[in-house]
Amino acid sequence: MKIKVEDIILDSDPRIREKSQDVTLPLSEENKELLQAMFNYVKDSQDDAIAEAEHLQPAVGIAAIQLGVPKKLIAVLVPEKDGVHQVALANPKIISESVQNAYLDGGEGCLSVKDEHPGHVFRHARIKVRGYDLLTDKQTVISASGYFAICLQHEIDHLSGILFYDHINPDDPWMEDEEAIVI
Numbered sequence: 001m002k003i004k005v006e007d008i009i010l011d012s013d014p015r016i017r018e019k020s021q022d023v024t025l026p027l028s029e030e031n032k033e034l035l036q037a038m039f040n041y042v043k044d045s046q047d048d049a050i051a052e053a054e055h056l057q058p059a060v061g062i063a064a065i066q067l068g069v070p071k072k073l074i075a076v077l078v079p080e081k082d083g084v085h086q087v088a089l090a091n092p093k094i095i096s097e098s099v100q101n102a103y104l105d106g107g108e109g110c111l112s113v114k115d116e117h118p119g120h121v122f123r124h125a126r127i128k129v130r131g132y133d134l135l136t137d138k139q140t141v142i143s144a145s146g147y148f149a150i151c152l153q154h155e156i157d158h159l160s161g162i163l164f165y166d167h168i169n170p171d172d173p174w175m176e177d178e179e180a181i182v183i
């Protein structure tokens, strides 16, 4: 199974607002294959040569609902200075979050969103996420901060049908949070 750009649904498709359901563990072969294909898409999309050859839109994460599949499956791959943070999670759940916020200075983007939605998206600066990680074949708790934490929250939002621009203040899109970490 290989995911192509055409497989990804846009926010004009009402399915993007569907709530995703827990998957059964251990993962079925079908769900394993889907989750692995999602991870591979993200990984390949960050390789310039592959992305160009296969017309992949670059991404740091994807949720199954973006393929029209309402299952709690997400893949995230974030290259950062301290190394690559990568997960392919089933049933991810945020179990703790910092009071302090963080946000991307330039705003967020999404494979399912073509229109511009400028503005700050405030996220928790640090989170702990519990879930089953296909990459390590383990039930795990991930402590994430910085860009990785933002990406995880973006993907986990998809499982509730929430898009990044839902978080932008329509009256003051570039509002500041003095306490927040700017990334």
Ligand SMILES: [Zn+2]
Binding pocket: 109, 110, 111, 112, 154, 155, 158
């Ligand atoms: Zn997204």
